[in-house]
Amino acid sequence: MISDPELDGTGETRPAEQAEQAEEPPPREGEAGARRPWLWALGGAVIASAVWAGGLYAFGNLLAAPEVSYRATENLCQDFEARALGRIAGDLHRYRPRNQQDDHPAVRRAVCSLQNGESISTFTVRAQVDLHRKTDPGPEFDVPSAWLFAEGSGVRTEEVRGLGxxxxxxxxxxxxxxxxxxxxxxxxxxxxxxxxxxxxSTQADTAALQAATVEDARALLAALKK
Known part of the structure; x- marks a missing residue:
């Protein structure tokens, strides 16, 4: 038996199957509507992970340990001969050179202190080598040293080419x-x-002191080069 078509309220007829589909109740609270926040949270987590990974990639060079192409010295006073400075002040290794070592996980430091006299000296030299294992020392290289503060104002800075x-x-x-x-x-x-x-000091004395310091530093870099 063929059933009569239904009226849709506008005077038009519609098939019975379409009427059943149109009368389905809307989704209850806690079903499809409740799933949408989970989708937003999932999307946010994916975006945050992508940003974090991109940040690590962008700053990878800063997080990586710096390259050190010099060996650690066991006795800096043996490796630092100070021959050029010795020509100015005399034998600097004659009066008990003081050698210090500090093997810290972040920085391995070696210090050598020299002077041209036993109890009274007129010339002192200090050499120091820091091998950084964790962070790049480049950004802090321009920070003034304690020696600079001790000298007060009037210190001038010159750049030396061809060294490191x-x-x-x-x-x-x-x-x-x-x-x-x-x-x-x-x-x-x-x-x-x-x-x-x-x-x-005279201008000639200062020029000689600068040249000797650069020469001895260059020799030290060569002595510790791997």
């Missing part, structure tokens, strides 16, 4: 003290020389 990646020479206001800093990868070298005679 960067090299800075600091000259004290009395022209009788210099400090040379050299950066090469994760290694930072420092050689400081000071005349304690109390008199202001």
């Amino acid at each position: 990646e960067r090299a800075l020479l600091l000259v004290g206001p009395r022209e009788n003290s210099v400090e040379l800093k050299v950066l090469h990868g994760g290694a930072v070298f420092m050689v400081a020389a000071t005349g304690t005679g109390g008199e202001r």
Whole structure:
């Protein structure tokens, strides 16, 4: 038996199957509508993970350990001969060179202190080598040293070419003290020389002191090169 078509309220007829589909109740609360927040949360987690991974990729060079192409010294006073400075102040290894070592997980440090006298000296030299194992020392290379603060105002800075990646020479206001800093990868070298005679050095004396400091620092880098 063929059933009569249904009216849809507008005077038009519609098949019975379409009428049954149209009369299905809307989804109850807690079904499809409740699933939408989970989709938003899932999408947010995916985006956050992508941003985090991108950040690690972008800053990968900063997080990586710096490359160190110099060996660790067991006795810096043996590796640092200071021949050029010795021609100015005499044999600097004669009066009990002081060697210090500090093997920290982040930085391996070696220090050598030299002077040209036993109880009274007129010339002192300090050499230091820092091998950075965790972080790149480059961003902090320009930070003034404690020696610079001790000298006060009037310290001038000169850049030295052809030595490491960067090299800075600091000259004290009395022209009788210099400090040379050299950066090469994760290694930072420092050689400081000071005349304690109390008199202001001449221009020729200052030039000789600078040249000797650079020469001895260059020899130290070559001695510790792997």
